[in-house]
Amino acid sequence: xxSVSELxxxxxxxxxxxxxEERLQExxxxxxxxxxDISAGPIPxxxxxxxGHEAAAVGVCQHLRDSDVVTAPHRPHHVAIAKGxxxxxxxxxxxxxxxxxxxxxxxxMHLYDPxxxxxxxxxxxxxxPPAVGAALAAKKRNTDDVAVAYLxxxxxxxxxxxxxLNLAGLHDLPVVFVVEDxxxxxxxxxxxxxxxxxxSRRADGFAVHGDxxxxxxxxxxxxxxxxxxxxxxxxxxxxxxxxxVHRRMGHFMGDPESYRPEADAERAEALDSIPRLEERLRAxxxxxxxxxGIRERANDRVxxxxxxAKDQPQPDPEEAYEDAFTQQPEGWPExxxxxxxxxxxR
Amino acid sequence: xxxxxxPGPETxxxxxxxxxxxxxxxxxxxxxxxxxxxMGEDVADYGGIFDSTQGLLEEFGxxxxxxxxxxxxxxxxxxxxxxxxxxxxxxxxMFVDFFGVCMDxxxxxxxxxxxxxxxSVSVPMVLTTAVGGTYNDxxxxxxxxxxxxxxxxxxxxxxxxxxxxxxxxxxTAIRDDDPVVYMFHKRLMGLAWMPAPEGPKTxxxxxxxxxxxxxxDVKREGEDVTVVTLGLHVHRALEAAEELAxxxxxxxxxxxxxxxxxxxxVLDSVRKTGRLVAVDEDYRSFGVTGELLARAAEGAxxxxxxxxxxxxxxxxxxxxxxLEEEVQPGVEDVVEAVRAVR
Amino acid sequence: xxAVDAAxxxxxxxxxxEEGIVATWFVRDGATVEEGDTLCEVQIEKVSVxxxxxxxxxxxxxxxxxxxxxxxxxxxxxxxx
Numbered sequence: 001x002x003s004v005s006e007l008x009x010x011x012x013x014x015x016x017x018x019x020x021e022e023r024l025q026e027x028x029x030x031x032x033x034x035x036x037d038i039s040a041g042p043i044p045x046x047x048x049x050x051x052g053h054e055a056a057a058v059g060v061c062q063h064l065r066d067s068d069v070v071t072a073p074h075r076p077h078h079v080a081i082a083k084g085x086x087x088x089x090x091x092x093x094x095x096x097x098x099x100x101x102x103x104x105x106x107x108x109m110h111l112y113d114p115x116x117x118x119x120x121x122x123x124x125x126x127x128x129p130p131a132v133g134a135a136l137a138a139k140k141r142n143t144d145d146v147a148v149a150y151l152x153x154x155x156x157x158x159x160x161x162x163x164x165l166n167l168a169g170l171h172d173l174p175v176v177f178v179v180e181d182x183x184x185x186x187x188x189x190x191x192x193x194x195x196x197x198x199x200s201r202r203a204d205g206f207a208v209h210g211d212x213x214x215x216x217x218x219x220x221x222x223x224x225x226x227x228x229x230x231x232x233x234x235x236x237x238x239x240x241x242x243x244x245v246h247r248r249m250g251h252f253m254g255d256p257e258s259y260r261p262e263a264d265a266e267r268a269e270a271l272d273s274i275p276r277l278e279e280r281l282r283a284x285x286x287x288x289x290x291x292x293g294i295r296e297r298a299n300d301r302v303x304x305x306x307x308x309a310k311d312q313p314q315p316d317p318e319e320a321y322e323d324a325f326t327q328q329p330e331g332w333p334e335x336x337x338x339x340x341x342x343x344x345x346r
Numbered sequence: 347x348x349x350x351x352x353p354g355p356e357t358x359x360x361x362x363x364x365x366x367x368x369x370x371x372x373x374x375x376x377x378x379x380x381x382x383x384x385m386g387e388d389v390a391d392y393g394g395i396f397d398s399t400q401g402l403l404e405e406f407g408x409x410x411x412x413x414x415x416x417x418x419x420x421x422x423x424x425x426x427x428x429x430x431x432x433x434x435x436x437x438x439x440m441f442v443d444f445f446g447v448c449m450d451x452x453x454x455x456x457x458x459x460x461x462x463x464x465x466s467v468s469v470p471m472v473l474t475t476a477v478g479g480t481y482n483d484x485x486x487x488x489x490x491x492x493x494x495x496x497x498x499x500x501x502x503x504x505x506x507x508x509x510x511x512x513x514x515x516x517x518t519a520i521r522d523d524d525p526v527v528y529m530f531h532k533r534l535m536g537l538a539w540m541p542a543p544e545g546p547k548t549x550x551x552x553x554x555x556x557x558x559x560x561x562x563d564v565k566r567e568g569e570d571v572t573v574v575t576l577g578l579h580v581h582r583a584l585e586a587a588e589e590l591a592x593x594x595x596x597x598x599x600x601x602x603x604x605x606x607x608x609x610x611x612v613l614d615s616v617r618k619t620g621r622l623v624a625v626d627e628d629y630r631s632f633g634v635t636g637e638l639l640a641r642a643a644e645g646a647x648x649x650x651x652x653x654x655x656x657x658x659x660x661x662x663x664x665x666x667x668x669l670e671e672e673v674q675p676g677v678e679d680v681v682e683a684v685r686a687v688r
Numbered sequence: 689x690x691a692v693d694a695a696x697x698x699x700x701x702x703x704x705x706e707e708g709i710v711a712t713w714f715v716r717d718g719a720t721v722e723e724g725d726t727l728c729e730v731q732i733e734k735v736s737v738x739x740x741x742x743x744x745x746x747x748x749x750x751x752x753x754x755x756x757x758x759x760x761x762x763x764x765x766x767x768x769x
Contacts, residue, residue: 034707034756036539036734044482044667096482096666107484107665122486123444124416157415160447185416187392193415254539256734259391317672324661333660334630336683359719363712363729538711538731541754547712 002062002222004284008294010062010218011277014054016298017078018274020087021049021249023302024077024094028253036254042310044096045107050078052216052248055273056180057082059213059221059243060148063229069117069134069147071127074109075180076120079150085113091305097312104315105323125151125158128177132164135175135232146174146232153242154185156199162206165240169208174232176225177240182247187259203240212242216273219280246271352555355510355548362550363536365397367509371516372399372436374554376406379434382520383410385421386438386474395440396476396535418448422473426456426525429471434520439475442529443489456525457500470523472516473501478531478578478627479663481540482670488663492576492626493633495527496604502526502559503604507534507580510548511602514557521556531577531627545581560606564615568597571684572615574638575625576601579675583625586680594684604634612638613645620651621687625680630657652687656680690743690766691750695759697730697737707756708732710763717749720769727764730757745769 002010024047031041038046050057053075061082064070072079080090086101093100094108101111109122117134121127131149138145155161156179168175179199183190196202203210209231213220221243228239246268250257257265281291321333362370376382383406384399390413393400403411414421418439425437439445445452452473459469479488496503502524506512512530519526534546565580566587573583573596580600587596597615601608616622622642624635635655642650656675664670694708712729715721722744730737741747745768751757 034705034733035541035709035711035731035754038540039481044670045665046483046487096669098666100666102665104666104669105485105662105664107482109486110484110665122484123447154416157417157420158447159417159419186388186395187390188388188413188415192413250734254734256736258735314668315666317668320661320664320669320672321659335659336630336654336656336679359716360725361714361716363714366714536712538709538729538736539734541711 002219004286006062007277007281007284008286010058010222011281011291012294012298013058013061013082014218014274014277015295016301017054017057017081018051019299019302020077020081021051023306025049025249025253027306038254043094047108047253048075048251049249049253050075052246052268052272053078053180053182055216055218055221056150056178056243056245059218060176060178060225060229062222063225064146064148066116067143067145069131069145070150071131071147072118072120072150073124073127073152073155074120074122075152076109076111080111080113080118080120083118084116085111085118086115087301087305088308091309092312095309095312096314097309098315098319099312103319103323125155125161127151128161128164131175132168132173135168135173135238136171138174139171144233146176146229148176148178150178150180152185153179153181153183153190153199154188154193156202157194162202165203165206165208165238168238169206172235172237174235175238176228176232177238179240179242180245181242182245183264184247184251184260186251199242200240209237209239211239214244216244216246216271218273218277248272352514352557353551353553355550358549358551360549360552361547362509363542364506364509364512364530364546365400365535365537367513367550368398368516368530369400369402370550371513371520371554373402373405375517375520376402376410381432382434382436383412384436384438385412385414385425387414387416387440389413389438394438396530396532397537398438398474398530418444419451422448423451423455425471426451426459426469429469429525430459430467434470436472436474436520439473441487442475442477442491443486445491452501453498457498460524461500468523469525472519472526472528474528474530476532477529478533479670479674480533480578482665482667484665485662490529490577490628492529492604492628493637495529496634500525501605504528504559505576505602505604506530507577507600507602508546508548509550511557511563513550514555515602517554518556518559522559529577533578543581545584557602559603560608561602562608562611563600563602564597564611565600566596566598568595568619570595570619571621571623571687572597572599572612572619573623573625573680573684574599574601574612576604576634577627579625579627582675582677583680585677586684589677589681590684594688596684609641609645612641616642616646617649620649622650622653623680623683623687624655625675626655626657627675628658629660630655631660633657654683654687656683690745690768692727692739692742692763694757694761694763697739697763698759699732699735699737702732702735705733707758709756710751710753711736713749713753715747717747719747721745721747721766730763739763741766743768
């Protein structure tokens with residue numbers, strides 16, 4: 001069981017992540033009224049928010065340290081927060097600012113914070129092989145670091161994931177695959193895209209440990225992840241851990257969700273993990289005003305990050321030509337110049 | 347199926363968005379031919395993230411408008427197999443950038459089977475895919491990759507720029523006995539949440555019609571400079587030509603298909619103007635613009651006075667607005683290039 | 689004269705939304721349409737709705753493309769012909 005202070009930490013991360021998504025939603029939709037125009041408003045591009053996924057982030061990351069590696073998918077904010085990614089610079093990146101984690105080049109699906117070994121990417125199951133690679137590096141270097149790959153339940157039919165399971169199992173690598181099962185791959189319910197209800201059974205075919213947490217509960221995740229991360233850290237091989245979470249918002253902001261039964265959204269609301277975590281705190285004797293204090297601290301932190309980010313400068317257009325290589329060849333990339341057969345006169 | 351003379355857009359006053367025109371052709375082919383079916387992620391109840399299958403589920407059901415697991419290698423390879431059995435599947439790769447997940451099935455299987463079998467096995471399928479940037483979707487969701495697909499032999503490559511062409515090219519694509527990659531630009535589809543520029547919404551006749559592959563469309567005639575382009579940039583080039591009217595008389599050619607490529611129409615125009623500007627949203631190096639300049643040099647060197655190309659510089663597409671705007675070829679870039687070759 | 693009002697197509701669960709917008713017109717002003725033809729696509733919050741001609745006739749647009757409208761507006765008039 002987590003200690004009271006661990007419970008408080010997990011709660012703080014969870015409410016920070018929740019508040020963050022709610023505030024980003026507000027910011028994102030600003031300027032998109034009355035018509036939802038994806039190119040308008042203060043936050044560029046697509047936005048995939050993770051409200052309802054917090055238990056999977058905080059329950060696992062509570063066992064991790066900065067040197068452990070995490071790869072996350074296109075819905076990354078909650079995991080980034082739980083892993084300790086610099087919130088101000090992450091927010092600046094999401095707002096497309098020069099002082100963002102990637103100088104505005106990456107965006108919300110491409111957040112990298114090497115200080116805490118966090119990365120995410122926009123293509124389904126893409127983070128699995130790199131997590132295996134990070135685990136391989138840890139094993140070769142004899143550190144006891146572990147790697148965690150987050151993916152959605154929609155990703156468990158993707159080759160990159162299945163190949164990663166096999167490779168990890170074959171070499172007993174210190175990696176944990178965390179499947180966040182929110183029941184929906186965009187519009188496709190789990191039952192339409194796989195005949196296996198319990199995704200952790202995918203592990204059986206690769207002689208890898210498989211486990212599933214059926215309730216959306218940070219403490220249950222903490223227990224299961226403790227075993228999985230411990231197994232990896234102690235050199236006893238990989239685990240596939242599937243965790244039931246809920247998608248409280250659309251797949252992306254702007255998703256009309258017309259495919260989704262209303263009862264399903266109501267279920268997501270009813271089974272939310274955050275009130276459950278609050279009850280745990282109360283059961284451990286944490287007073288309401290302490291809980292309120294944690295919430296206020298989380299809200300302040302989120303607000304600070306957003307205010308800071310919005311005050312940051314936009315990148316200079318010329319910066320678009322930097323960073324494609326670490327050792328960029330001289331004169332690269334080639335820029336337009338007029339070619340004329342009359343000797344090049346313009 | 348018999349070749350039907352395409353009725354011109356002037357025969358109707360009904361206007362469609364590109365997505366609706368594309369869907370109308372798919373619907374018509376599915377009604378005519380039981381062997382046509384559609385597979386892709388979120389193509390059934392959602393109707394395609396970019397409306398590529400809007401309304402088809404209601405008419406044809408989940409057996410013929412199939413949602414599939416996120417397993418591009420599996421279902422695109424599956425489409426190849428069904429096509430080799432003589433069916434006419436349409437498989438959708440949600441974003442062209444995802445081709446990395448499944449290129450083996452596309453490149454080594456779909457595209458090479460006819461040749462490797464000495465012509466004894468054909469793969470009559472369509473691979474639809476969404477391309478293009480302009481809405482800050484960053485490095486993994488904004489590519490066009492026209493040149494990548496056109497470079498690899500064995501696939502026909504189609505890039506509609508208007509609703510009229512989208513419908514006719516889709517009919518041709520489904521009826522074609524070879525694999526056709528049908529690349530639709532998100533910004534042109536007429537999505538309520540991603541407003542299209544003026545131009546792609548056109549009158550579209552209700553009856554089925556084909557637009558033959560390998561026939562470029564001269565969108566605007568001009569005497570001074572030839573601008574050759576495709577997709578979204580057809581509309582940007584037309585805007586640039588309009589802006590230059592009175593100063594430079596610009597001819598604008600919409601390639602419509604990259605494979606086969608209508609070299610003759612390009613060369614005829616270059617022989618007339620002597621000046622060629624190739625415009626492409628894809629990467630500058632080793633791509634469509636370089637190919638066009640090469641063909642002009644090979645076929646009309648003596649007439650060629652000056653060339654220029656406008657394309658995306660060789661960097662992954664950045665996220666922040668000022669950065670994407672910098673690399674995305676705009677109307678002003680075309681104007682500048684036209685002035686430069688004058 | 690027949691008409692389609694914004695209220696006729698307003699989604700039930702969007703009662704609190706103040707404005708919608710015409711995303712696309714599929715017919716020009718003055719075009720002749722048949723009953724059941726799709727006239728335009730409107731967007732009300734995130735929901736897209738097709739507006740269909742209730743009768744055949746000549747179209748007179750009440751709201752232009754990309755123009756916002758509230759629940760009280762008439763989207764289109766149709767003069768039966």
